[in-house]
Amino acid sequence: MVKNTLILLLTLGIGLIMYDVYEDFKFQESLPLLGDYYARNAASETGSANLVTAVVVTYRGFDTLGEVSILFLTASIISFMFKYKEEHATKKEYRPASELLISSTQVFTPIMLIVGIYIFANGHLSPGGGFQGGAVIASAFLLMLLANPGMHLSHKIISRVESISGIGFVLAGVAGLVYAGGFLDNTVLSKGEFGHLLSAGLIPIIYIFIGLKVGAELSNIVSTMSHLPKENN
Amino acid sequence: MFVIIAIVLGIISLIGGVIALFHKKLVVAILAAGLVSLTASIIFLLLAAPDVAMTEAAIGSGLTTVIFLYVLNKIREKNG
Numbered sequence: 341m342v343k344n345t346l347i348l349l350l351t352l353g354i355g356l357i358m359y360d361v362y363e364d365f366k367f368q369e370s371l372p373l374l375g376d377y378y379a380r381n382a383a384s385e386t387g388s389a390n391l392v393t394a395v396v397v398t399y400r401g402f403d404t405l406g407e408v409s410i411l412f413l414t415a416s417i418i419s420f421m422f423k424y425k426e427e428h429a430t431k432k433e434y435r436p437a438s439e440l441l442i443s444s445t446q447v448f449t450p451i452m453l454i455v456g457i458y459i460f461a462n463g464h465l466s467p468g469g470g471f472q473g474g475a476v477i478a479s480a481f482l483l484m485l486l487a488n489p490g491m492h493l494s495h496k497i498i499s500r501v502e503s504i505s506g507i508g509f510v511l512a513g514v515a516g517l518v519y520a521g522g523f524l525d526n527t528v529l530s531k532g533e534f535g536h537l538l539s540a541g542l543i544p545i546i547y548i549f550i551g552l553k554v555g556a557e558l559s560n561i562v563s564t565m566s567h568l569p570k571e572n573n
Numbered sequence: 574m575f576v577i578i579a580i581v582l583g584i585i586s587l588i589g590g591v592i593a594l595f596h597k598k599l600v601v602a603i604l605a606a607g608l609v610s611l612t613a614s615i616i617f618l619l620l621a622a623p624d625v626a627m628t629e630a631a632i633g634s635g636l637t638t639v640i641f642l643y644v645l646n647k648i649r650e651k652n653g
Contacts, residue, residue, distance in 0.1 A: 468624060471628055479631055482635070558632075558636060
């Protein structure tokens with residue numbers, strides 16, 4: 341009874357707060373100060389056709405570095421907690437996947453990998469970027485794991501790709517610090533012609549690093565979760 | 574037109590959320606949670622945020638759902 345009363349009071353309180361927010365809400369006719377600055381100057385300052393990418397990689401590049409490190413931390417904690425033990429490999433027998441899944445995997449995996457690479461290489465021109473492309477690449481590996489349940493992704497390759505792209509990202513940031521205006525400034529390389537593949541200075545290179553890093557980390561998470569070790573209790 | 578599509582997607586998303594919370598079979602609940610992500614990604618696309626929509630579709634309805642299914646499989650192995 342007391343519990344139900346408390347729940348009712350809590351719901352009413354949250355409802356009151358939400359009603360207050362609803363009452364005060366006004367649709368904004370103009371952009372706020374910072375958004376206005378980005379909308380006016382981002383294209384000419386960074387040379388990137390995609391405004392979101394310009395903000396994510398240059399103006400808020402340091403935050404992106406933080407996000408990538410959080411993802412790295414998550415992936416390493418998952419690998420550490422669910423450590424795969426070799427002796428289970430021989431014991432565990434998997435039910436084979438259906439013929440339909442195997443055939444469609446053979447058709448779709450190369451296409452998905454290419455789409456993922458396209459998404460992060462064109463991050464400065466079209467919607468998408470490192471995180472989205474990396475997630476698509478990880479989905480391709482997930483499909484492969486579903487079709488051949490016994491398959492193992494090589495941890496050596498994953499860790500090499502992950503660490504090289506992480507170091508590359510930080511080095512690109514430091515290059516901005518040394519040769520241009522500040523950390524992760526993309527004008528180290530020339531801005532190029534607006535709207536072309538080789539434009540926007542360092543942005544495509546940084547996004548390729550982020551894409552490879554995110555793809556490797558998410559693939560590692562999926563691969564670890566698909567080979568969860570047997571618990572002995 | 575946009576409003577109608579958005580309202581239909583919102584209703585589907587709400588139904589999915591209720592199923593995810595209250596359905597007795599966990600597999601159905603996990604799939605319903607994936608459906609919520611899928612409708613959310615379509616709504617993001619309609620609201621002119623394709624970047625967010627891509628992330629939501631790939632991670633929210635793809636990877637997360639399958640990881641939940643792996644873990645559910647593991648729990649069943651242990652209990653049964």
